[in-house]
Amino acid sequence: MKLNNKTLVILASVLTLTGCNNLFSKHVKCDDESATSLVTQVLQDGLAQSLEGELKELIKNGSIKDLDPAKLKLSAKNIQFSLVDSRTDFIDPNSPKTTCAIDLTAIIPSDLVKKSNEARAKVDVVSVEEHANNLGVNYENNKIHLILEYVLQPTDKGDKVLALLKNSSNVQTLISETLTYAFLKPQIEKNQIKNLEASKAAIQRNNAVYQENNEAVEAADAATEAEQAAEAATAAAEGYDEEY
Numbered sequence: 001m002k003l004n005n006k007t008l009v010i011l012a013s014v015l016t017l018t019g020c021n022n023l024f025s026k027h028v029k030c031d032d033e034s035a036t037s038l039v040t041q042v043l044q045d046g047l048a049q050s051l052e053g054e055l056k057e058l059i060k061n062g063s064i065k066d067l068d069p070a071k072l073k074l075s076a077k078n079i080q081f082s083l084v085d086s087r088t089d090f091i092d093p094n095s096p097k098t099t100c101a102i103d104l105t106a107i108i109p110s111d112l113v114k115k116s117n118e119a120r121a122k123v124d125v126v127s128v129e130e131h132a133n134n135l136g137v138n139y140e141n142n143k144i145h146l147i148l149e150y151v152l153q154p155t156d157k158g159d160k161v162l163a164l165l166k167n168s169s170n171v172q173t174l175i176s177e178t179l180t181y182a183f184l185k186p187q188i189e190k191n192q193i194k195n196l197e198a199s200k201a202a203i204q205r206n207n208a209v210y211q212e213n214n215e216a217v218e219a220a221d222a223a224t225e226a227e228q229a230a231e232a233a234t235a236a237a238e239g240y241d242e243e244y
Contacts, residue, residue, distance in 0.1 A: 026096040026154065026158070027091055027096055027097075027098045027152075027154075028096075028098055028152040028153075028154055028161050029088070029098070030086040030087060030088045030098060030100035030101075030102070030152065031086045034161075035100075035152050035161060035163070036083050036086060036102070038152075038161060038163045039083060039102070039148070039150055039163050039165070040081050040083060042163050042165055043081050043104075043106075043165070043168065043172075044076070044079075044081065046165070046168065046172050047076050047079065047172055047175055047176060048073065048076055050172050050173070050175075050176035051072055051073055051075075051076055051176055051179065051180070052073070054072070054176060054177075054180045055069055055072055055073070058180075058184075063184070063187065064184070064187055065187075066186070066187055066190055067183065067184075067186065067187050071183060072179065072180065072183040075112065075179045075182065075183060076179065078108075078109050078112060078179075079106060079107070079108060079175055079179075080106065080107040081104065081105075081106050082104070082105040082106075082107070083102050083103070083104055083148070084102070084103050084105075085102065085103045086100055086101070086102040087100065087101050087102070088100055089101050089149070095153070096153055096154050097151055097152070097153045098151065098152045098153070099149070099150075099151050100149070100150055100151070100152060101147050101148065101149050101150075102147070102148050102150070103145070103146075103147060103148075104144075104145070104146045104147070104148040104168075104171075105143055105144065105145055106143070106144040106146075106171060106175060107142060107143050107144075108128075108142050108143075108144070108175060108178055108179075109142070110142050112178065112179060112182045113128050113142050113178060113182075115181070115182035115185045116128055116177075116178045116179070116181040116182040116185075117181075118185055119181040119182065119184050119185035119188050120181050122185075122188050122189070123188060125181070128174070128178050131174060131177065131178075132144070132174050135170040135173060135174055136170060137170050137171055137174050139174065144171055144174065144175070146167070146168070146171055148165065148167065148168060149165075149166040149167050150163055150164060150165045150166060151163070151164040151166065
C-alpha cells in the first residue's frame with residue numbers, strides 16, 4: 001500500500017490582526033497572538049488538505065469500501081499543536097515581510113499511534129518511529145518537535161496577514177500518514193480476513209478436485225485390475241478346456 005506523499009507549502013490568509021502594533025507598523029511582530037493563532041490555523045488547514053488528498057486517492061483505488069471517509073477527516077481534530085517562544089529572525093527593510101521561528105510541538109494520541117503501527121505491521125510498512133526517522137522528523141513518545149520557520153506578511157490594506165510555513169511539510173506528512181494508517185486498520189483487517197477465507201476456500205476446492213481425481217484414478221485402476229482378472233480367468237478356463 002502506497003499513500004499519497006505530497007510536499008505541502010501552505011499559504012493562508014485569515015483573521016484580521018489586532019493591536020496597535022498592526023495599525024501603525026507595516027511589519028507584523030512574531031509574538032503577536034493573532035499571528036500565532038494564524039500559524040496554528042495554517043497547520044490545521046494543511047493537515048486537513050493532506051488528509052483530503054489521501055482520502056481521494058483511497059477512494060479512487062477502492063481501498064476503503066467498508067469505512068466511513070468522514071472519520072479520517074475527523075481524526076485530524078485529535079492532533080494538538082502547541083506554539084511557544086516565538087523569535088524574530090529577520091525584518092525585511094524593503095518589504096512588509098517578517099521572518100520568524102517558533103517552537104512547535106505536535107502531539108498525536110497514543111491510541112492512534114498504536115493503531116497506525118498495527119496497521120503498518122500488517123502490510124509490512126515501517127513503524128511511525130521509523131517513518132519519522134526517515135523523514136528527519138524529531139519524534140519521541142507520540143510528540144513531534146520542530147523549530148518552525150515561517151514568514152508573516154500583511155496585505156497592502158493592512159487588514160489581513162499571510163503566513164507562509166517554510167519547513168512543515170515532513171511533519172505534515174508524518175502526521176497525515178499516521179492518521180491514515182490508523183484509519184485504515186479495520187479495512188486492512190477485513191481485507192486480510194477475506195483473503196484468508198478466499199485462500200481457505202481455494203485450498204478446499206483444490207483438495208476436492210484432487211480427491212475426485214484420486215477417486216477417478218483409483219476407480220480406473222480397479223476397473224483395469226478387474227478387466228485383467230477377467231481376462232486371466234477366461235484364459236485359464238480356455239486352457240482347462242483344451243486339456244480335457
